[in-house]
Amino acid sequence: MNSRKILITHPLHPSLLEKVKSQFSAWQIIHASKQDEWQEHLIDSEIIVGWRNSFDMQSINQNDQLKWIQTWSAGINTLPLDQLSKKNIFITSANGVHSYPISETIFALLLGLTRNIHTYVRNQQTKKWDGTDIKLEAHKKTIGIIGVGAIGLETAKIAKAFDMHVIGVRNSLKPTDYVDKLYTSNQLAEVLPICDYVVVTLPLTDDTYHLFQKEQFQQMKKSAFFINIGRGEIVKEDDLVEALISGEILGAGLDVFETEPLQQSSPLWDLENVIITPHTSGSTEHYSSRVIEEIFLQNAIYYLKGEPLPINLVDYHKGY
Incomplete structure (x- = not known):
């Protein structure tokens, strides 16, 4: 009888690989x-760690052994969810491993825009000394975090160090640390006009697709900054460009875009009130260890006992 098989498609440090082998000692x-x-190995692996968009779906569909996929990303919108759901395959995401690096990126963008760091970096290239347009500070301002999951909570925690008023938007109104007031997504129109910073940390679902477009930018303060580290398709990009050019909002920090890599023809590249990062907000030296040690191996304890997976199990109906 062939041994049960795990396929790991991302490079792992030998020490991490040994931890996997130790927990799955009888497995290949x-x-x-x-x-x-x-x-x-796509055709007979029971567990796949690290989904690749280049996977041969014919092999996946023929694999009657496949029971569990551990993704390498928090978002699962690139997976063929309809096909996987029909096969009753468990999917666990990497949600949570990004909390520190993404919250750091959010505040790097927030502070960079507030304190004009992006302008000064450009001026440095031409040896231009100009400090005439600097007046804003982040302390005691209002930040709206659209999506209060692990990343949103860590962002709220940092915001409190700046004595900011923190507003959170999520479906559950259960009180949480570091968030002063919670609203549901249906109340977004009440939230946007009172925020100095609007931070999007949502996953991409049918409900969040183009959640931010012309109407939402018009509801924001003209002095507000918009930061998106969720998914590019949550924002109707042409409407965002229009809002930035017209002065509907003051500026934006963007790590994600509707089309990636961001096309060279995009007006966003040339806007002086925009900071662009190339979808790297979640990158960190600790990424692999957090996916393996904090999610996969913790879930594996339950999987090997035939019990429900407690960490990051995807709900196919919700899309996350």
């Missing part, structure tokens, strides 16, 4: 980060 562990190495 395939550690293959290149397509020509993983291809043959």
Whole structure:
């Protein structure tokens, strides 16, 4: 009888790989980060750690052994959810591993825009000394966090160090630390006019697609900054560009875009009130260890006992 198999498609430090082997001592562990190495194992692996968009779906569909996919990202919108749901495959995401690096990026963007750091970096290239347009500060301002999950909570915690008033938007109104007041997504129109900073940390679902467009930017303060580290498709990008050019909002910090890489023809590249990062807000030296140690191996304890997976189990109906 063939041993049960795990396919790991991302490079792991030997120490992490040993921890996987120790917990799955009777299993065959395939550690293959290149397509020509993983291809043959798609058809008979019971667990796949690290979803790749280049996977051969014919092999996945033929795999009657596949029971669990641990993704390498928090978002699951690139997975063929309809096909996987029909096969009753468990999906666990990497949600939560990004809390520190993304919240740091959010505040890097927030403070950079507030204190004109992006302008000064450009001026440095031409040795231009100009400090005439600097007046804003973030302390005691109001920040609206649209999506109060792990990333949103860490962002709220940092905001409190700046004595900011924190407003959160999520479906549950259960009180939480560091958030002064919670609203539901249906109350977004009440939230946007009172925020100095609007931070989007939402996943992409049918409900969040183009959640932010012309109407929402018109509801924001003209002095407000918009920061998106969720998914680019949550924002109707043409409407955002129009809002930035017209002065409907003061500026934006963007890590995600409707089309990635961001097309060279995009007006966003040339707008002086925009900071662009190339979808790197979640990158961190600790990424692999957090996915493996804090999510995968913790869930594995329950999987091996035939019990429900407690961490980041995706709800197909919700899309996250």
